[in-house]
Amino acid sequence: MAEQSHDPWQSAMDHAVAVARKAGEMVRAALQVQDKCSPVQTKTSAVDLVTETDQEVERLIIQSVKSKFPSHSVVRRALCAHYCPTWIIDPIDGTTNFSFVVEGTRLWACASGFAVNQQVEWGVVYSAIEDKMYTARRGRGAFCNGRPLQVSPQTGQRESPYRCPTDSSLRKVLSLPVHGVRGAGSAALNMCAVAAGFVEVYYETGIHVWDVAAASVIVTEAGGVLFDTTGEGAVDLMSRTIVAANNKPSPRESSSSWTPAVQDNNI
Numbered sequence: 001m002a003e004q005s006h007d008p009w010q011s012a013m014d015h016a017v018a019v020a021r022k023a024g025e026m027v028r029a030a031l032q033v034q035d036k037c038s039p040v041q042t043k044t045s046a047v048d049l050v051t052e053t054d055q056e057v058e059r060l061i062i063q064s065v066k067s068k069f070p071s072h073s074v075v076r077r078a079l080c081a082h083y084c085p086t087w088i089i090d091p092i093d094g095t096t097n098f099s100f101v102v103e104g105t106r107l108w109a110c111a112s113g114f115a116v117n118q119q120v121e122w123g124v125v126y127s128a129i130e131d132k133m134y135t136a137r138r139g140r141g142a143f144c145n146g147r148p149l150q151v152s153p154q155t156g157q158r159e160s161p162y163r164c165p166t167d168s169s170l171r172k173v174l175s176l177p178v179h180g181v182r183g184a185g186s187a188a189l190n191m192c193a194v195a196a197g198f199v200e201v202y203y204e205t206g207i208h209v210w211d212v213a214a215a216s217v218i219v220t221e222a223g224g225v226l227f228d229t230t231g232e233g234a235v236d237l238m239s240r241t242i243v244a245a246n247n248k249p250s251p252r253e254s255s256s257s258w259t260p261a262v263q264d265n266n267i
């Protein structure tokens with residue numbers, strides 16, 4: 001079918017939802033086959049864990065986008081610097097959990113974000129084990145299985161000297177007077193947890209654009225905010241650091257009521 005001119009981004013997003021379901025089924029099936037969950041060597045990176053299933057799902061997405069939207073680019077490694085509509089995909093976000101069957105395999109997801117002119121227009125994150133399809137279109141809200149998402153209304157207390165975490169401050173973050181700290185391992189799902197109001201803040205350094213592009217718009221459309229780890233600037237999805245939160249505390253505002261999903265992946 002040809003690309004539709006009246007709302008081309010919407011038809012791309014609908015397609016991403018369908019592909020994510022298919023990808024999720026593929027990944028679930030692969031869990032039964034040891035070889036498909038084992039890390040493979042790639043030329044690109046020794047650090048980035050990749051399995052045969054990552055590669056299969058990546059091929060599935062690329063082929064389906066190329067046949068349906070031939071003018072679109074598909075990348076894992078760049079937020080397109082020019083106008084070109086670009087899918088930023090993470091075939092399996094949480095490959096470590098998938099590969100090592102961590103936490104009952106729950107925390108992995110298939111994620112696609114779509115950027116035009118460096119703006120993320122929509123995001124789709126599918127948690128196949130939970131059958132949760134998170135979607136958001138810029139300016140049109142965020143949803144999980146069609147139900148609207150809203151970040152937590154929780155705010156901090158004014159007395160605390162807490163500031164937003166900085167790049168090198170994992171120890172500080174871990175000792176904050178918060179209810180609890182979790183590092184569960186899928187950036188996309190951690191951000192969706194912020195969007196859904198389950199946690200108030202997610203923070204990570206060492207992250208890549210494909211880990212966060214899809215969920216970035218899900219967070220903001222659910223009423224959340226993204227900022228850099230100094231707490232001062234706007235987020236740059238290429239910067240490899242991110243804070244996603246239900247609100248942006250002023251420098252003197254407390255985190256004491258926050259329940260962060262925190263990870264630090266400095267490499």
Ligand SMILES: O=P(O)(O)O[C@H]1[C@H](O)[C@@H](O)[C@H](O)[C@H](O)[C@@H]1O
Pocket residue numbers: 048049090092093094095096184185186187188204206207211263265
């Ligand atoms: O490599 P994949 O796509 O599995 O993504 C994961 C990152 O590699 C981790 O840094 C990060 O901590 C998260 O676990 C993230 O989701």
Ligand SMILES: [Mg+2]
Pocket residue numbers: 090092093094187210211
């Ligand atoms: Mg990832």
